[in-house]
Amino acid sequence: MEMEAGCTSASSGGTQVHYHPPLQSRAFYKFTQQNLPACRPQLTPAWVIAIFLVTGVLFIPIGLVCLRASESVVEIVERYDVECVPETYRSNKVAYIKNSLITKKCDRLIKVQKHMKAPIYVYYELDNYYQNHRRYVKSRCDKQLLHGLEYKHTSSCKPEEYNGGLPIVPCGLVAWSLFNDSYTFVRETVEMKVNRKNIAWVSDQQHKFGRNVYPFNFQNGSLIGGGNLDPDVPLSEQEDLIVWMRTAALPKFRKLYGVIEEDLVADDSLEVHILNNYNTYSFGGKKKLILTTQNWLGGKNSFLGIACMVTGIICVFLAIAFALLHVKFPRPQGDPTLLYWNMKNNIS
Numbered sequence: 001m002e003m004e005a006g007c008t009s010a011s012s013g014g015t016q017v018h019y020h021p022p023l024q025s026r027a028f029y030k031f032t033q034q035n036l037p038a039c040r041p042q043l044t045p046a047w048v049i050a051i052f053l054v055t056g057v058l059f060i061p062i063g064l065v066c067l068r069a070s071e072s073v074v075e076i077v078e079r080y081d082v083e084c085v086p087e088t089y090r091s092n093k094v095a096y097i098k099n100s101l102i103t104k105k106c107d108r109l110i111k112v113q114k115h116m117k118a119p120i121y122v123y124y125e126l127d128n129y130y131q132n133h134r135r136y137v138k139s140r141c142d143k144q145l146l147h148g149l150e151y152k153h154t155s156s157c158k159p160e161e162y163n164g165g166l167p168i169v170p171c172g173l174v175a176w177s178l179f180n181d182s183y184t185f186v187r188e189t190v191e192m193k194v195n196r197k198n199i200a201w202v203s204d205q206q207h208k209f210g211r212n213v214y215p216f217n218f219q220n221g222s223l224i225g226g227g228n229l230d231p232d233v234p235l236s237e238q239e240d241l242i243v244w245m246r247t248a249a250l251p252k253f254r255k256l257y258g259v260i261e262e263d264l265v266a267d268d269s270l271e272v273h274i275l276n277n278y279n280t281y282s283f284g285g286k287k288k289l290i291l292t293t294q295n296w297l298g299g300k301n302s303f304l305g306i307a308c309m310v311t312g313i314i315c316v317f318l319a320i321a322f323a324l325l326h327v328k329f330p331r332p333q334g335d336p337t338l339l340y341w342n343m344k345n346n347i348s
Contacts, residue, residue: 045326053315056316057312059315060313063304063306063312065305066297066302066304067306069295069305071302073299076290078272080274080289081287084276108271110272112269115264115265119293121299122258123257124181124289125287125289126252126253126255127286128280128283129283131247132249141157141172142208145245146207148169148210149216164217166217169213170218175245178226178227179255180275180277181278183272185270193260193262196258199240199259204242211234214232214234215235240257
């Protein structure tokens with residue numbers, strides 16, 4: 001007698017009681033044993049050529065649209081870390097940036113080439129700055145940022161954990177190295193307003209930085225890393241800090257400084273007053289000021305468009321190459337009904 005599928009157990013009378021697993025367990029069994037129905041495509045030459053051709057025909061226009069969208073973004077890039085150093089200190093920039101007696105004010109003139117429609121986003125860009133360094137990334141305490149002095153276990157913030165025997169809030173190298181250059185834009189003797197609010201992620205403000213946590217004992221040591229913080233403003237409202245604390249993955253990155261909420265007309269001249277405070281000279285870094293617009297695709301970035309076009313061109317080339325090979329060197333195809341899964345279906 002053929003045994004039925006399922007578990008069996010012996011009773012005291014010598015009979016066997018069959019246990020049939022529920023439907024859910026049987027479905028799980030089929031899933032783990034890869035017995036579920038599956039699509040088994042038969043990749044004939046015609047199908048392969050058609051797939052490559054359709055992919056290429058779709059990707060090339062998508063790439064063109066993305067490139068056009070990227071080119072429509074107006075962007076102004078101004079590097080100022082070299083030009084803002086006085087001529088006498090060009091050979092020793094580190095001495096210039098560390099000398100507190102030398103003024104760090106710098107004036108730059110920016111020419112607007114094309115009409116820039118508001119909102120205009122102001123970024124600062126740093127190059128050769130490794131915020132992804134393991135020791136740097138670990139030197140922070142997220143629970144202290146949320147709970148303040150109530151949280152005592154801040155050993156991960158070393159070497160910026162204590163100063164003068166008192167804890168530092170916010171602690172760690174990431175907060176200690178806060179970017180502190182500032183920019184003021186003047187058009188025709190009128191200062192333009194730069195909105196410094198709503199530049200950080202709302203989720204960061206609400207869930208990572210405490211509303212009742214205030215800076216304490218910050219930048220009071222002998223070695224100052226970067227910008228200072230207002231001790232009367234909670235961390236959740238200090239958005240320049242929140243933006244900075246979201247560390248970058250690459251050594252070249254941009255971070256949002258503010259938003260100009262008025263249009264800039266072509267041929268406008270902007271006078272930019274810069275406070276060149278941040279020390280990038282010790283490690284050979286670069287600093288740039290970015291003014292840019294955005295569209296439905298985001299900022300100016302041609303990578304997506306180029307990648308789509310290259311993919312489409314390769315697919316079209318492969319489709320043509322496979323078609324020529326198939327015509328010149330045809331190969332007889334087997335009977336798909338003899339595939340084992342088709343034979344199994346026919347038998348059942």
